[in-house]
């Protein structure tokens with residue numbers, strides 16, 4: 001993966017930039033020693049590493065604004081960072097950039113149950129947002145599997161999703177307002193506790209903009225009353241195709257489960273070995289979860305069971321208790337960990353129309369044979385967001401490149417069948433150079449014009465999202 | 481009137497345009513005053529893709545909303561966001577189009593549970609003010625590839641581009657619905673009742689208060705939708721929680737009630753101005769107090785207030801200090817001109833808005849005069 005050459009001029013000014021930053025922050029909030037900067041050299045896309053020029057950990061919106069104003073004046077690129085769990089290299093620094101981490105900004109600012117929102121500083125982790133309201137019967141719906149670690153800041157920047165977004169939507173559908181600091185230090189309030197912001201939908205634009213339009217310091221999030229109960233059913237099938245068809249039929253039948261998760265045989269075997277959840281040894285399995293009172297759950301599971309039985313399932317296991325539910329989810333939740341135990345893996349994130357599921361799974365198997373790399377599939381089937389895991393050996397020369405090439409082929413396939421390159425992880429650096437397979441030059445130009453408005457000097461996270469060759473003229477102006 | 485028959489023809493027209501155009505779908509949502517020749521999407525019609533098993537529908541922007549609703553109903557599916565029909569309130573004629581619903585982000589009572597139009601919209605194609613064809617999003621519901629111009633286009637009132645095609649995530653239709661009703665509540669008490677219902681786990685999909693229900697008295701209404709047994713169960717639970725309620729469990733009658741709430745029907749006809757106010761739900765009663773004698777319809781648990789006030793009233797001045805915003809929906813042209821149709825924006829937001837408009841419509845020819853920025857710039 002190519003990154004632009006760092007600016008020698010900026011590197012040579014490191015000490016004066018650091019001094020200016022120390023002028024507006026506590027000394028312990030400005031990190032500049034090489035060994036300490038290691039902590040910020042990568043995110044969860046660990047194949048790529050580069051320590052930044054410096055890292056700052058402000059505590060307030062005012063401090064963020066002061067830092068940005070300085071970097072703006074100095075012409076120093078800034079890479080915003082939440083918890084650094086991006087799988088796309090979204091928070092990967094360049095050597096001439098300042099990492100602006102919001103990890104110390106994690107306060108709850110206001111909670112209102114009558115208006116059903118919570119306002120937090122964005123360094124707060126996803127799970128601790130729910131943690132702040134769950135005793136009172138509420139929760140924050142978007143639930144990425146990384147929710148214990150990832151921050152609301154990164155969730156907003158990536159427009160993250162989770163297992164339950166089939167029913168509740170992704171981050172953008174649960175965000176009411178933000179405080180955004182632009183690169184020049186201007187503080188902008190967008191939206192608020194009312195349900196729709198007036199004017200152009202800047203909120204929708206900021207969400208998913210991967211830290212390229214501004215630094216989000218506070219957010220107003222919609223919270224929901226917890227359902228009375230939830231229960232999954234596990235259904236095993238003897239082929240991927242049939243499982244795919246079953247997903248489509250469930251959706252057509254008029255039940256809207258909160259989650260439909262899919263695992264294929266390689267993934268089932270690996271998780272069984274790792275977590276021992278007692279899954280049937282079959283070609284494909286679905287975990288379908290529904291919510292409501294006991295009676296409502298029974299009714300919905302009844303409908304789902306009936307549809308599933310029409311598809312010759314190997315096994316149907318309807319949960320009857322909290323323990324059984326936990327066991328059904330156990331395997332799914334440990335899937336990534338399990339794969340990590342047996343191999344290095346690369347996790348893809350393309351989305352396809354649900355109806356193309358059988359075809360795409362077939363093609364992935366062919367690609368797997370062609371490249372000689374194993375693939376395990378575990379994903380959110382209800383919305384077509386696939387997570388093929390390509391297994392490889394990072395220590396073997398050339399395997400990473402081979403794996404990336406195969407990943408690119410799979411993502412191109414997703415686009416070809418009417419889907420997209422990324423459903424929830426974001427483009428970052430990982431899918432940057434594939435953007436032209438999904439978008440025409442005019443489509444990309446329209447997006448870049450938005451950045452021109454918010455960050456005319458292209459200093460915020462500039463080497464991400466768009467192919468470098470496409471952004472080159474804009475970044476060149478910034479470098480002057 | 482310009483009526484391009486294809487996206488390419490539309491692009492040609494905009495590229496060649498030397499004077500402003502007024503973008504029009506069905507012409508039923510004529511809020512505010514735009515200048516110039518009418519540019520109609522009436523000939524850009526048709527559902528281009530509908531996959532019930534994937535919950536997705538794609539249609540050309542000029543497709544009548546009724547065609548979409550009927551096509552979905554045939555598969556027992558529907559648009560989640562329940563778009564308002566402006567015809568009664570505004571006294572307009574014509575057929576609402578799907579593009580018009582998107583351009584105005586038209587969203588009804590179900591917004592509290594299923595989100596606004598922008599939340600169901602998953603893809604757009606449009607032609608910007610320079611005549612360039614742009615696509616964003618697509619036909620899958622989870623998509624974070626690049627910036628989300630889909631949301632930006634929703635509710636942009638044709639000021640950034642002319643929509644040519646829109647894609648949606650749709651939802652299964654419901655087997656039945658019922659409405660819990662309380663009479664004679666004050667706005668204050670009503671909003672408290674609605675908040676209690678919305679805090680419950682019983683999945684309320686409508687929460688409104690109108691000064692005159694079908695019985696001619698103030699009415700608080702709470703809607704439940706779903707499988708019959710589930711609706712009955714939840715209605716019973718809520719009744720226990722809320723006390724003296726009547727239950728309208730005739731689905732058709734319930735649906736009629738919500739159509740009237742959605743369209744703010746009781747505010748139609750009278751020679752008075754109508755405003756649409758967005759505030760945090762618990763501030764609904766504050767709005768009521770500040771507006772005194774005004775006739776109000778409160779939806780979204782109090783978060784959306786339709787207010788009918790004497791002609792020429794500067795309602796924004798009366799609501800000073802209550803966070804949120806107000807749009808002038810129905811008034812004489814001079815009132816629109818004097819007070820501004822769309823809410824004024826604070827400086828940094830106005831600057832971003834103006835910047836975006838200048839980028840997407842560099843010659844300022846699209847719906848010139850609509851939304852706030854250029855007038856105030």
Ligand SMILES: Cc1cc2nc3c(=O)[nH]c(=O)nc-3n(C[C@H](O)[C@H](O)[C@H](O)COP(=O)(O)OP(=O)(O)OC[C@H]3O[C@@H](n4cnc5c(N)ncnc54)[C@H](O)[C@@H]3O)c2cc1C
Nearest residue numbers: 082083084085086090144145151154155157160161211216
């Ligand atoms: C094991 C594992 C499982 C995961 N599962 C899921 C999943 O189920 N669903 C899902 O969607 N994702 C998942 N992810 C990906 C990742 O957790 C999400 O993208 C998450 O939202 C990133 O949050 P973060 O705080 O770690 O952000 P970071 O990695 O720190 O940053 C991500 C992006 O946000 C930008 N950013 C950070 N802070 C700000 C700010 N204050 N203002 C503006 N921009 C900012 C960064 O510049 C970067 O572009 C998973 C990751 C891992 C490692």
